[in-house]
Amino acid sequence: MSDPLDPVNRKILAELLANGRIPMSDLAEKVGLSKTPVSLRVRQMEEAGLITGYRAILSPMKLGLTHVTYVEVKMSDTRQSALDKFNEAVRAIAEVEECYMIAGGYDYLLKVRSRDMVHFRQIMAEKISSLPFLHATSSFVAMEAVVEQNWTPP
Template structure:
């Protein structure tokens, strides 16, 4: 990974806070010319520091009021089962994140659904039929204390 200088870090922080900044606004905030700023953003993108831009949408406004975390334990931990599981979980739009973890279970799945009835359907139609699933444990979120998408730079 290439080293980031102070201006690169400032650009990344500013864009994490507001990805809709125009190049001119960004240039003004980092005290560079618009051309130099644009070149830095292109380099940061090319080098993989910036991977995309998106709008953050309120889950509640879409009726997705229940956030759940599901621990998934597989029946076998072999490369073919891992690959089949990962391929299948990527297809589900309700799954926001899925991480292979070390410890007492194999995957941690984060999903948003409308409510408990929708979760029961999600569990029986999406999670349990996934390849290799032996056991699950679900944690329904009662209060979201902190949810951040910005990285410390």
């Protein structure tokens, strides 16, 4: 595959993002190719690591997880061994939807989903505050999601 994101592959990816369970015959029809070349392209993108998997996307709202808080985390130790321990521990907290190592005044940014402020406070007290090498946190409550979507290739 010389250009992994040629126009046809971009169409395939857009369709798969909209419906990861689409039958290959339907996908082929939507992108204007026959089933065999589309199947080959999908397999090549999987093997190249462009497609890393397929999963169900759950609705946080329907699950009652309507409260989003962003938490900045400052570490007491930023040596690699400390970062590795923090990374492993934060991955085990189900309510942490996203975690990024960042540059600036803090070391990490967490996106935490909860039912409400009481639930968030419980997550902070029982889970986040006990993360290894955590020195300080600062929290920001989201009031409204203006843009919230999966990434699509340009």
